[in-house]
Amino acid sequence: MARVSRPDGHLAAFEAQRPRLLRLGYRMTGSLAEAEDVVQDAWIRWARVEEAVESPAAYLTRIVTRLCLDRADSARARRETYYGAWLPDPLVETTDMEAEIMADDITLTLMLALERLSPLERAAFLLHDVFDMELGEVATTLDRDPAAVRQLAVRARRHVEEARPRYKVERADADRIARAFFIASRDGDTAALASLLANDVTLTSDGGGKVIAFRNVIFGIAKVLRLFVALRRKSDERPEILEWVTIDGLPGYVTRDRGGIFQTTALDIRDGRVAAIYIMRNPDKLGHVAQAVGYSPDI
Template identity: 60%
Template sequence: MRPDRATETFEAQRPRLLRLAYRMLGSHAEAEDILQEAWLRWDRSDRAAIAEPAAWLTRVVSRLCLDQMKSARARRESYPGTWLPEPLIEPQDDSLRADNLTLTLMMALERLTPLERAAFLLHDVFGEGLDEVAETIGRSPAATRQLAARARAHVRIDRPRHAVPKEAGEVLARAFFEACRQGDPAVLGRILARDVQVHSDGGGKVLAFLNVIAGAERVARLYAGLARKPGPRPEFLGAVTIDGLPGFLSRVGGHLQTTALQIRDDGRIAAIFITRNPDKLAGLRPGRQNGLSG
């Protein structure tokens, strides 16, 4: 049965709206909830009076996200240990990427106010005009321009200057996994930046590092110690792209986890982002990709 015009219009916008909601909130589940509410409002609206459905839906989703971000910020302040965005496992075909945000930039966005984040995403990432963004967030164009500029300044230092070729990223991801599994400090010393940081998100549900682990020597000792412990060995399930960063999916002690690597221009690993919280991995299945296309 052919869907009606209202459904067709909404579904045509769904990929873009879903990416926007995810970038605003850092959560797949919350982004889906936002789209469900947006659909209900669209379905109840006087669509004949809506001249530009895409702009109307963008405003609705953005405003719903802004409301959601207030409670999300409060929840993250009491989050056990490090909070990371839910991992976005992306298609291997880079042409399917709809924006240029990496996990490191998603982390930088967490330092912004909700309005700064909205202004930056809508204007700089999703290409909305300044007047449209101002109307969406309920601020003047001049104030919106300042919000976007402040956000841009905050995230500029976290934007990588050069993208890592996919093949090089996969090689380094596999080398890092093997070095950690073997607890090989020599290899780790060659591939880790001196000021490398490890961020680990277990959400209080599974074991994870509660604090950021910093420094190549400390990180190498940590993985050497873990490799010496008795128990099941980590299992490599495949190289993947996680929010624009090279990484891999693995199973450790019966638990799935994703590991994303921020790689410097000199080829060394500057940051490691490990997601173990099962709530954030519920949609992942070994051997199948999961992500938001658009």
């Protein structure tokens, strides 16, 4: 790679890497806002570099990874005090930026699997398995021995693979099931819902303490069925579809729900059934989605 010259080449080299850096920051933190902050901090450090850099991509990847690792302890502490269930910021395929971040095959379900890894395991897996970095380069980035990094990646890969579906659902089938699920859940149709849900289905909703959401994850088809039936009985107002979307690689939709609450719903579909339901209601995590679908709470 040609050496970077200042000032024009310096900025151009950074801008060429920005989408990749943002994707790494999001995959490391689960937060789009935090990823953007990390990339901005990386730019500040990059702008101060006076010497020529042979590989801006490797250099900037190292900066962003270490910045994310520096934030890992405080992020974990925030998760522990977070009100209710926590979900990553939802990304929808309506903008070039978010489509770029979702260029890999890391779905929302796998993002949650990454949350169960240590920060170093997460970094090793992402850099080696997702961003295709050589093991030696990953070791340099993490300032660890290559053998230790290999073990980190192996342990991480084992956990992530356990969360992957055995069979990939076709897009048309996923969309059909998502639409059927929306109609059945909207109407409180117990029979239709029962035909769509896996027996061990889970429902996770993130309100962040800002709006009403279920504080704990709901497990099992019986409890999920009772939930949707109860919601239907409580109000004649029904959620309104704003857009059908893909959310972090999963089929889903954006709605204005009962009471005018803006939310996203993503469905993990396995073996033709909905295995997990992820509902984001936290307004702090939905601003970019509202902008993407052209929604304003004042409308």
